[in-house]
Amino acid sequence: MPARTRPRHPARVLVRRERATDVAAVRALVVAAFPTPGGADEPVEAGLLDALRADPGWLPAFSLVAEDPAGEVVGHVVATRGDVDGHPAVGLGPVAVRPDRQRRGVGTALVHALLGAAEARAETLVAVLGEPTFYGRFGFRPAAELAIGSPDPAWGDSFRVRPLIGRVPRGRFRYAAPFAGL
């Protein structure tokens, strides 16, 4: 019998827009999901999310949570306003799933929902810096293939773009300002 690659059954979740009452639970799951560097109190992604919330690039329609049948928030994804040489675009991340619910399709559901929301709002592209094994399945392509420059050339093919509707602008992608502080 072939080995099972997904031993646990998919999680049942609803993906919806984040509400004000979800913010604390989202922060807690981001702290739990990402590693905390030695000597630090919490992962850098927790502070990044706080800074993004306070930034003009925050897009409430693109902050989505996954809620389990008990009403608990078990995953979160966000995309914020960036640009490609002045043309509006969005940058994805952070995305986080509570550790006890990982590898059960929650992250996949969140990213699909985010891409659908972005396309429905006529965004031309979503950019991401991340694991090719995770993001490749959503149609993200190395940004260079689309003539989009990375904020940091050292990121190479880990910086990817998912084209959406309309003409994809060419040029250099810039994230919302808080990403520069990472």
Ligand SMILES: CC(C)(COP(=O)(O)OP(=O)(O)OC[C@H]1O[C@@H](n2cnc3c(N)ncnc32)[C@H](O)[C@@H]1OP(=O)(O)O)[C@@H](O)C(=O)NCCC(=O)NCCS
């Ligand atoms: C990355 C993350 C959001 C994925 O969410 P998830 O619900 O666990 O992902 P899914 O169950 O939808 O899995 C989809 C695929 O992603 C990949 N993947 C997910 N977690 C992985 C991990 N820890 N290591 C390696 N690959 C992983 C696998 O290819 C997986 O497919 P498979 O289960 O068939 O092998 C989640 O693991 C997480 O919160 N990780 C910590 C935070 C992080 O690294 N965020 C991403 C960078 S912003």
